[in-house]
Amino acid sequence: MSMKADDNQLPFADVIGASVNDMRNSLGQVLYKLTGISEELDTQESKLGLQVVEYEVTRMQNVMNQLHGLYLIETDSLTIQMQEVYVFELIDDILAGMNGLLANKKVEVELRGEDICWYLDPYLMTNVLNIAILNAVRYTNDKICITLVHSEKGLSISIDDNGQGYPDVVLERFNNVKAGMSIEEVSSQNIGWLFCEKIASLHKNQGNAGETILDNESVISGGRLQVLLP
Incomplete structure (x- = not known):
């Protein structure tokens, strides 16, 4: 059975905004765990491998923050707290x-x-x-x-x-x-x-x-x- 779009469906932009917010929070938790793991590694090869993972997770966390921020700007819902x-x-x-x-x-x-x-x-x-x-x-x-x-x-x-x-x-x-x-x-x-x-x-x-x-x-x-x- 196919689904038809109707007025009760969530706007796609809002779905993306909520999803990005959820993903950036998850990446924050992953990065926190990686920081703890790095202190337990004892070989240079393992540390170099974790370095790549940590860099990519940090980069993706930044991308998620950017997308969420741009979504808030686009929808005129970004709160500035000076x-x-x-x-x-x-x-x-x-x-x-x-x-x-x-x-x-x-x-x-x-x-x-x-x-x-x-x-x-x-x-x-x-x-x-x-x-x-x-x-x-x-x-x-x-x-x-x-x-x-x-x-x-x-x-x-x-x-x-x-x-x-x-x-x-x-x-x-x-x-x-x-x-x-x-x-x-x-x-x-x-x-x-x-x-x-x-x-x-x-x-x-x-x-x-x-x-x-x-x-x-x-x-x-x-x-x-x-x-x-x-």
């Missing part, structure tokens, strides 16, 4: 959750600048910085530098890596996403950039909106993703 936050404290919490991944990949993270208290949504910015740092982990050779700068224009959070830099085609895709152009090649990377730009732009002050910038102007000779908040 509050004063010490940004380095926020970043320290994020890095603490990546300790195993950073150690296994032998990536050093340096924080530059003074801790700055800023008015932002800590939950949403945690997701944005998670994406930015994980992106740097993917492209770096062995070092990431996170810099805070306060100027008349607002707060700049720069995540730099010492990799080979972004190819021109990647920079072009980023700028197309930022400009609101149609995305010809849908990927988790493009979705992540779109999410970061959307969340940054929701942070407004005196008529100015936040934004993101991707370039190869890294202070440690690689790629850089900047988050600018007014």
